[in-house]
Amino acid sequence: MKRSELLSRILIISGVLLVLAVPFAVQSIRSQGVIEIHGRMAEAGGWSPNVIHAQVGVPLHLRLTSDDVMHGFAIGQSPVPAVDVLPGQMTDMTMTFDQPGTYTYYCTHWCGPNHWRMRGTIEVTGDALASPQPLTPPLYVTLKLDIDAPHPAPVTPARVPDAVHGAQFSALLPAGVLSPDYYRSHSPEQAFQDLKAVSSLASLTDSDLWDLVAWLWQSNTTPADLSQGQRLFAQNCAACHGETGSGNGVFSADIKTLAGKTPANLSNPSTMLGAAPALLQGKLLRGGMGTGMPSWGPILTDQQTWDLIAYLYSLQFNPVSIPAH
Amino acid sequence: MTKKQLSFGVLFLLAGAAIIFAPLPVGAAAPIHRTFQVEASQFAYAPAVLQVNPGDTVTIQLASTDVVHGFYLDGYSVSVTADPGQTASLTFTADRSGTWRFRCNVTCGALHPFMVGKLQVGPDTSLWRAIALTLLAALAMLILRPSIPRVEAS
Amino acid sequence: MRFELTRFPFVRSLLKNRWLQFLIWVVLLAGFLFAILSGLFGTPVGNHNFGIVFVWIAWWAVLILVAVPFFGRGWCAVCPIPLPGEWFQRGALMDPPQKKPRRINLRWPNRLRNIWLQNLTFTLVALFSSIILTTPRVTAIVLAAMFFLAIGMSIVFERRTFCRYICPVGGFIGLYAQAAPLELRVKDKQVCLACQDKPCYHGSQAGYGCPWDVFPGSLTKNTYCGLCMECLRTCPYDNIAVNTRPFSSDLARPSTRMDEAFKAFIMLGAALIYAGVFLGPWGSLKLAAWSVGSTAWFGYAVAFLAFIFGLLPALFLGAVWFGKLLTKATTTLKKSFTALSTAIIPLGLMFWVAFSLSFVLTNAAYILSSLSDPFGWGWNLFASAAIPWQPILTNILLPLQTLVLVGGLLWTISTARKAASEVKVSPVPVIVFSTAATLVMLGLLL
Numbered sequence: 001m002k003r004s005e006l007l008s009r010i011l012i013i014s015g016v017l018l019v020l021a022v023p024f025a026v027q028s029i030r031s032q033g034v035i036e037i038h039g040r041m042a043e044a045g046g047w048s049p050n051v052i053h054a055q056v057g058v059p060l061h062l063r064l065t066s067d068d069v070m071h072g073f074a075i076g077q078s079p080v081p082a083v084d085v086l087p088g089q090m091t092d093m094t095m096t097f098d099q100p101g102t103y104t105y106y107c108t109h110w111c112g113p114n115h116w117r118m119r120g121t122i123e124v125t126g127d128a129l130a131s132p133q134p135l136t137p138p139l140y141v142t143l144k145l146d147i148d149a150p151h152p153a154p155v156t157p158a159r160v161p162d163a164v165h166g167a168q169f170s171a172l173l174p175a176g177v178l179s180p181d182y183y184r185s186h187s188p189e190q191a192f193q194d195l196k197a198v199s200s201l202a203s204l205t206d207s208d209l210w211d212l213v214a215w216l217w218q219s220n221t222t223p224a225d226l227s228q229g230q231r232l233f234a235q236n237c238a239a240c241h242g243e244t245g246s247g248n249g250v251f252s253a254d255i256k257t258l259a260g261k262t263p264a265n266l267s268n269p270s271t272m273l274g275a276a277p278a279l280l281q282g283k284l285l286r287g288g289m290g291t292g293m294p295s296w297g298p299i300l301t302d303q304q305t306w307d308l309i310a311y312l313y314s315l316q317f318n319p320v321s322i323p324a325h
Numbered sequence: 326m327t328k329k330q331l332s333f334g335v336l337f338l339l340a341g342a343a344i345i346f347a348p349l350p351v352g353a354a355a356p357i358h359r360t361f362q363v364e365a366s367q368f369a370y371a372p373a374v375l376q377v378n379p380g381d382t383v384t385i386q387l388a389s390t391d392v393v394h395g396f397y398l399d400g401y402s403v404s405v406t407a408d409p410g411q412t413a414s415l416t417f418t419a420d421r422s423g424t425w426r427f428r429c430n431v432t433c434g435a436l437h438p439f440m441v442g443k444l445q446v447g448p449d450t451s452l453w454r455a456i457a458l459t460l461l462a463a464l465a466m467l468i469l470r471p472s473i474p475r476v477e478a479s
Numbered sequence: 480m481r482f483e484l485t486r487f488p489f490v491r492s493l494l495k496n497r498w499l500q501f502l503i504w505v506v507l508l509a510g511f512l513f514a515i516l517s518g519l520f521g522t523p524v525g526n527h528n529f530g531i532v533f534v535w536i537a538w539w540a541v542l543i544l545v546a547v548p549f550f551g552r553g554w555c556a557v558c559p560i561p562l563p564g565e566w567f568q569r570g571a572l573m574d575p576p577q578k579k580p581r582r583i584n585l586r587w588p589n590r591l592r593n594i595w596l597q598n599l600t601f602t603l604v605a606l607f608s609s610i611i612l613t614t615p616r617v618t619a620i621v622l623a624a625m626f627f628l629a630i631g632m633s634i635v636f637e638r639r640t641f642c643r644y645i646c647p648v649g650g651f652i653g654l655y656a657q658a659a660p661l662e663l664r665v666k667d668k669q670v671c672l673a674c675q676d677k678p679c680y681h682g683s684q685a686g687y688g689c690p691w692d693v694f695p696g697s698l699t700k701n702t703y704c705g706l707c708m709e710c711l712r713t714c715p716y717d718n719i720a721v722n723t724r725p726f727s728s729d730l731a732r733p734s735t736r737m738d739e740a741f742k743a744f745i746m747l748g749a750a751l752i753y754a755g756v757f758l759g760p761w762g763s764l765k766l767a768a769w770s771v772g773s774t775a776w777f778g779y780a781v782a783f784l785a786f787i788f789g790l791l792p793a794l795f796l797g798a799v800w801f802g803k804l805l806t807k808a809t810t811t812l813k814k815s816f817t818a819l820s821t822a823i824i825p826l827g828l829m830f831w832v833a834f835s836l837s838f839v840l841t842n843a844a845y846i847l848s849s850l851s852d853p854f855g856w857g858w859n860l861f862a863s864a865a866i867p868w869q870p871i872l873t874n875i876l877l878p879l880q881t882l883v884l885v886g887g888l889l890w891t892i893s894t895a896r897k898a899a900s901e902v903k904v905s906p907v908p909v910i911v912f913s914t915a916a917t918l919v920m921l922g923l924l925l
Contacts, residue, residue: 009572089852110410112392249410367762459914460914466893
């Protein structure tokens with residue numbers, strides 16, 4: 001055949017082969033040593049892969065992308081900062097584990113009513129580089145609290161309790177109620193009843209006693225922790241429970257469809273004042289068994305859980321800055 | 326072209342120029358602060374058409390109802406994004422009159438590029454002018470030359 | 480006022496040069512295959528996928544804003560889709576081989592020698608456009624389907640039957656090419672009459688017979704000439720010329736074909752529907768268009784088809800009928816209808832230009848980021864992957880669209896008058912129809 005014909009055939013064949021082969025060649029080089037994780041809404045499959053294996057002390061390189069909407073990636077109970085997982089774009093991150101175990105990674109941007117189900121695990125094997133933290137059962141287990149039983153407060157305050165007003169009586173509190181253990185194992189209503197029975201507080205009205213309970217509750221947290229709790233609430237809870245906690249979040253209708261009832265009203269005085277912090281901790285850690293309430297156990301640290309709980313109580317009381325005791 | 330057609334032509338051109346360039350009376354309403362609660366969902370805003378007066382201070386409270394959405398305002402280049410459950414707030418002064426589209430600027434699914442709403446600052450003068458221009462154009466073409474052909478008797 | 484570009488030997492040799500044409504083809508074929516690859520294997524997120532960005536933003540912008548209005552079927556001249564099939568038919572990539580290869584070369588059946596099939600394929604694409612335009616995998620499948628269909632048809636049939644009778648894009652490119660200021664025509668018809676072999680149609684050692692099944696000697700309109708330049712190569716009398724000419728030249732001679740008339744309505748209707756569904760604020764319409772298979776989508780599909788094939792042509796028919804009434808003309812209604820539908824051609828073209836300006840200017844920024852990261856795999860070939868999305872030229876968009884639509888209306892009215900005088904009907908009702916349609920489009924876009 002003519003030279004121009006031969007040349008053109010070589011050109012077209014090599015051009016087509018190049019176009020077809022080069023992208024995959026480049027990609028296989030780029031993905032050496034990196035685990036690519038694709039995020040999709042839970043209804044579309046969630047994280048893929050959703051199980052990753054890693055070794056203690058060996059850096060784990062992850063490349064994250066979303067296949068649909070904006071997601072986020074964070075490791076539960078870990079100080080590793082969350083990263084945004086962007087649709088059609090890749091985010092690289094590297095982490096190293098010094099303890100073996102199962103780590104949960106989860107989505108940090110609400111992406112539908114089943115957002116919280118978008119989780120995966122990193123199975124880390126190997127010898128621990130530091131001594132492991134001892135595990136203790138959560139308080140509601142130790143106290144044998146039934147976290148599914150209804151807990152309405154038999155009595156509720158006539159007006160919103162005011163911790164500033166309650167501060168002036170704080171010196172009269174018996175030592176027993178000032179410990180964190182008391183706070184964690186008693187509901188505000190129980191504390192109210194206990195304080196009612198204290199002789200040195202006999203002159204106080206019910207209103208005063210509620211104010212004192214408010215002060216007591218606020219004294220078990222700090223403004224920084226309340227702030228953290230508020231942030232956690234906004235990021236994790238408001239989408240279902242509503243930005244004011246009234247159970248009317250943007251997904252409340254979907255939750256009603258999925259689980260048969262709307263998310264709990266966390267601004268209801270009877271509900272909240274009848275619940276001890278340990279009870280709320282139990283609900284948070286374990287989740288709702290079919291009510292659509294996620295289990296936050298693998299995600300939140302102890303401190304984060306208590307901060308969130310402190311924030312929830314603060315919705316019941318007038319906001320205050322903690323005066324010095 | 327006849328003299329009549331020429332004079333009509335000039336008249337229409339002047340009318341066209343007037344329609345395009347003549348300043349319309351601006352509303353004398355004093356600027357106020359307006360707040361809009363805008364819900365964003367796949368793939369529309371509710372409400373999708375917002376009306377303000379020039380000079381108003383506008384606050385958009387963006388509440389996403391399903392996934393992360395954004396609000397990017399053409400012409401003003403201001404934007405805000407909102408996660409579901411975290412209403413985000415954007416405040417700006419509506420000092421540029423006209424019709425401005427706002428669009429989602431966080432990929433939120435397949436039809437994301439078509440998630441659009443409209444901010445109307447002042448009256449919709451661009452549409453009025455366009456309508457007037459259109460009618461003028463049709464009128465001009467109809468008048469400048471006769472349109473109804475006479476059927477010749479064979 | 481025709482100006483012959485090929486009077487310059489430099490231009491003539493450039494257009495006849497096979498290597499120049501081939502190199503353009505290689506680049507576009509590579510890009511086309513790359514788009515399919517990207518659609519199949521790249522990120523499913525449309526705005527970060529080369530397949531979506533370069534087909535529906537970059538290529539579409541060039542097609543509807545530049546290629547069609549100014550070069551008519553200029554895209555068809557460089558389109559990669561028919562190439563493998565054509566090379567197979569010819570048995571060569573460049574000059575004709577010594578011996579013509581034996582091929583099936585069936586003639587396309589007479590019944591289908593019209594653009595009704597193209598009307599159908601375009602309507603199908605338009606109906607499913609919200610999925611096609613936004614889902615990389617679906618775009619890839621549609622492109623691949625066109626590619627392999629073209630190859631298959633070239634194996635069985637003669638010439639470019641896919642291009643001429645099936646391609647959804649070719650249908651409207653041909654229609655709107657009539658309005659373009661570029662044409663290919665013979666210089667002297669007498670030369671063609673005297674010519675014995677007609678190598679422009681049958682081929683010769685210098686080149687191949689017209690792949691578009693057109694006899695250049697009888698070309699009076701741009702509609703079906705694909706500007707492939709073979710006839711420039713084969714004509715032994717140098718009787719073929721490429722000319723510039725005024726816009727709208729072919730529209731002075733109104734159409735007589737119903738298939739072309741309906742193509743004009745399909746395009747007009749689709750532009751109106753797209754302006755409402757895609758660029759409007761109504762989320763329920765978008766979801767209805769997108770959720771294929773749902774009840775809402777069926778409602779959308781029925782409304783879509785009823786509007787394009789029913790309401791619009793019916794309203795227009797009413798306008799034509801009324802125009803006929805005004806002059807008591809004796810021309811048949813059918814002839815008047817097809818003639819006056821010529822006016823819908825510039826109207827539809829400008830509607831599409833106005834509509835496309837909106838989403839092209841809004842999304843053009845993705846072209847830069849997609850060049851660096853075509854698959855959405857985290858590449859950064861040209862350091863532009865992180866360029867954020869930002870609409871461009873939005874300040875002038877609304878005035879530009881107004882200019883386009885008002886200019887389009889003036890053009891339409893002028894065309895309507897010429898067509899109307901040919902069939903002795905009053906164009907006034909059709910002018911009213913066109914004005915009303917323009918007002919609706921303005922209302923949707925502005």
